[in-house]
Amino acid sequence: MNIFEYQEIYRANLLDSVVPFWVNNSEDKEYGGFFTCLDEKGEVYDTDKFMWLQCRQIWTLSMLYNQVEKKQEWLDMAIRGAEFVKNNGRDAEGNWYFSLTREGKPITQPYNIFSDCFAAMGFAQLYTATKNEEYKAIALNTFYNILKKRNDSKGIYNKQVPGTRPLQSFSLPMILCNLVLELEHILKPELVEETIQLGIHSVMDVFYKPEFGLILENVAPDGSFVDSFEGRLVNPGHAIESMWFIMDLASRAGDKQLIKKAVDITIDTIEYGWDRQHGGIFYFLDVKGNPPQQLEWDQKLWWVHIEAVISLLKGYYFTGDERCWQWFEKIHAYIWKHFVDDRNGEWFGYLNRRGEVLLPAKGGKWKGCFHIPRGLYQGWKVLQAIEEKRSVLHR
Template structure:
């Protein structure tokens, strides 16, 4: 129920016929003696205003999100993470005997194969050690210990490179990839594991794995065809590689003082913002030649919207770490641009890819929707801007309606589908990275917002 509070010298959010906007409440009585700003529809006199409190007593700018109080939103995220995600993975997919993670499962947890992709060993290691580091539960640390043991015993070839795939017992079934992605994911997992245990060896190996991945990536003769892009070339540059480099190094430089790592992080930020950015379309390309020049074929107007959106929230995190306001604002603007282009005005949700002068890729993948939720949550936590709230609300309700499998009798969320996200009665893979990462990052952000009584941190002031 609305209550009257004395709020001299505070910020006021006005919602009325003219839309939602912010203004600073006057410090002197009578400044708005004839009522609030035009279109506000709120009567103000004597330095007082009407403030609507949320059900949990919070009255800040972010006291209610997606129609829920912050406490209610926290409860939803906690249930999605601990009751749904963690419970499923404790019952299925974690090999507590040999070690490692098996992701090729159907909705009910039945293993389609017992293979262990090294991508998902590194990703699963990061997820479970991040869970332990931020939410506790020794089970996650034990699962991580066993996974590290499996990876170190079986995961590298005779040259020391991380292989791409193993069977359940550790026999190699696919060699190292030709880009270096595997080394990046393994490095991120080992880094988080070192944070959990305090051991130096995993951190050293994380750094070593990163530089070996870069060595592979920088080989201009490497052949590494990618099925999701129109054309592949020897030594081609991928926005996706730079994206993972940003998220890895933004964490790693906080643990390891190394000017070379910082320099490579700065390089990744620069090429994402300047080389992959296509000024004609105001969108990021996914593929460039090895020289970082733009192709003159089908890749020239190919935009992998999912990676672009994912990259921009990672740049927001890096801007916060580096206290770089210009980077923060630029990443926010480009996040919004890609979101607006990717949104499906007919059925809702975000498209994964497009040709600017051609067709859209009409399927809907869960991970992309969740990257939007991470990015807009970062902006809701640290700014008082209205547009992130609007986009978060829209996306949150869309995702909660379309992707959870609870209504079909299963745990977890459907990982993707057609344009309408039609139900798929069977699947062959469950993700152990993007989905829990979204839930963990946003749950931690909600906790911080509750601690601030619903107020954004407003790192550098409103814009």
């Protein structure tokens, strides 16, 4: 298959299948916000509203409006969603709840800082589309709150006994590498640079362990390895996703060495995480080869595979490394064989190890309108950039 054909596949799947699935089925026209618990055909099977998924959908709709087409339907839906979460989604201190009832009453306390991360991201993208200063203020205040809490993100909701086995988690430093670029247009330049440098250091020097050739999910406060379930945990999807964040930051700085390192880590992680028996990338692994604690360790998840597509295409665009293209074609083939639903639209999210659909739902508590549309958009546009680069080289 040539690059033009791949471009068309990603564009068409985004605009003709995935986006219509959410636009047609997810909006709660009675109470506001979005339903994310949608079955195979898009029917609502649960009405709870999860703040991080609400804000992710606000981001997606706003991004499509800003980057693809000034389609009023997308922007209006994003604004209606934003008004619902603005009015219901935060506690008195401005922390974002994890979940609400359909009507907007809080169910789960703001224990999860990723609700805040995606609120900042969603409102910043919506500000770009609307120039509504209130949305800008919400994005900024939320971002500053994240920075205040980043060393103790769970606060009073932390279940761990202090001091026994302190750990720092990869998730937040990783997401800040992307979040800071999402908010760059509304942040002070010095804060942007400080956050970028800290993010790169955390990802590439603290959580990446050359002795394993892999990124760990949890390390000690001083960055050292902790030989426990949590300390041995590898999440290939997180590591792969973080590498395209790093590539974007390295490209911004013109740091070719850092780009190459990110490409190498991407390839090493995919080769480590690939299921040689059944295909696909494992969800969790133990860095020492022990049985992982997570019983779902061998499932194949939608977001892991679409994030791999982004990192591989960016890696190929930036470096021309043929390993990236070879792995892209292999993972693309796996995705279109197992995840994509040509009949009802969107993708299945959860496969068993053999690649069979484990849960037919298209959305839930953890899967919403975000990874797939973002990845399809990125894939489409990076493939275009690869073709343009080739055209210039062959003139």
